[in-house]
Amino acid sequence: MSEPDTGTAGLAKGSPANRRLEVLRPGPLSTVQDLGRTGLAGMGVGISGAADRSSLRLANRLVGNAESEAAVEITLGGLWLRARGVLTVALTGASFPVTVDGRAAASHTVLTLPTGSVLRVGQCRTGMRGYLAVRGGIDVPAVLGSRATDTLSGLGPEPLAGGTVLPVGRAHGEFPRVDAAPITPPSGGELTLPVLPGPRQDWFSAEALRHLLHEPFEVTRDSDRVGMRLSGPPLPRNETGELPSEGMVSGALQVPPAGQPTLFLADHPVTGGYPVIAVVLSAHVAVAAQARPGQRLRFRAVREPSEY
């Protein structure tokens, strides 16, 4: 077992300010994300944070960080970074082709970046989002207790751009004795997501529920960190009245009058005015967040009470 921390020890303890990641190319969308902000909904601030929280947590564990540290969320790839100081990193989520100074490296493993080296994250073929954690965490200033970029409300750091410099924090705790995470990368095929009936299922016809649970839906191009718009069989309503806006959770399948659902992800609005037909179980929202435009989703009902 190697000691990946040895090389950074002097720098990490003495001058953490010198350890940073410089963005050479940001790709289509790379942002800083952690586990987001809670307790601020009364002010209209949503949770935000990583769209695929399981992968963020895993990336942090691989480099010995607390699971809540900030990392870079990479959408589809295309991120090039230069290491300043010797840095220990791990990339999780979708499987990206990775090189360090032109030499192939692997995702889901612990990588040491020599100072001045260039990490290139290519385009992923399946999945949507990757998480690059660095030992010590990305140390940009927190806004309302979180370093997450909320693309809906504009809170947190700007999305990464060429020339962005990301400071790396001081490493805490022991380095975990693990080199690689044996995980199955996100599938490019049809995904099945378990759902429970939503709070407004009675606003929909029996046909709508049958369609939702027995027909495939396709992720459209109109998808981002706020939510994924899906196309599929229409989900007709029984109730045509206006719903007063109400609180929304991640994983909610909200259905506007046109009958095509939106699956809410990390940056979803705190409240919404369209009825929710069903909700994806929390643990599977991370799986949903890896679905890319054109991919097919199916929803499988899990039995639960419709009312408490």
Add this chain to the structure above:
Amino acid sequence: MRILPCADAGLLVELDELEQVLALHAALSERSLPGVLDLIPAARTLLVSLDPERADRRALADEIRRVPLTGALPAGALPAGTGAAGGERADRGSLTVPVIYDGADLDAVAELTGLTPREVVLAHTGTEWRVAFGGFAPGFGYLVGGDPRLEVPRRAESRTGVPAGSVGLAGRFSGVYPRTSPGGWQLIGRTELEMWRTDRDPPALLRPGLRVRFEEVS
């Protein structure tokens, strides 16, 4: 009261009226309930947002049902942020919002309400409002308690860019847009107060429970 599940991520408590929502919100805010991440009040509902690994949904539902929502206080007179179960009456303070009443929809609101534009301004400044709940955008507060004559529908078409500081009306609510955003409310004026600043603590001027008075300036 109906308690509707949002899978394992939340319980949506549906109530008869806003006053009950505020009473339940206040009562639950004072308790420390295991697994509750956030409370999101809205016009007719309170969403109890949950950590699925720590929350016992059935036990929480039972606990929510036991919260007394009426009786301790006269209906309709409940200031937001007041403990419904007879707890401390927290006064969340008050704020005066200076407004220039030159909004693009002032004439439309006058027409909808049967008032003159001047009477609309007098009605808007004539009663004390209070922040019922937040939502829509950081720093946006839904204000209630205004003159009932000001109840107007949203605009048929939403504007793509409503300037920050715009003061609007929709339904029984009034509100101030904290930053430039799309919006469908009827705009009657504007304020130069910065409703939302992240370098301020708290960043939102309008917080649930706050009493608000609009004042005309020129």
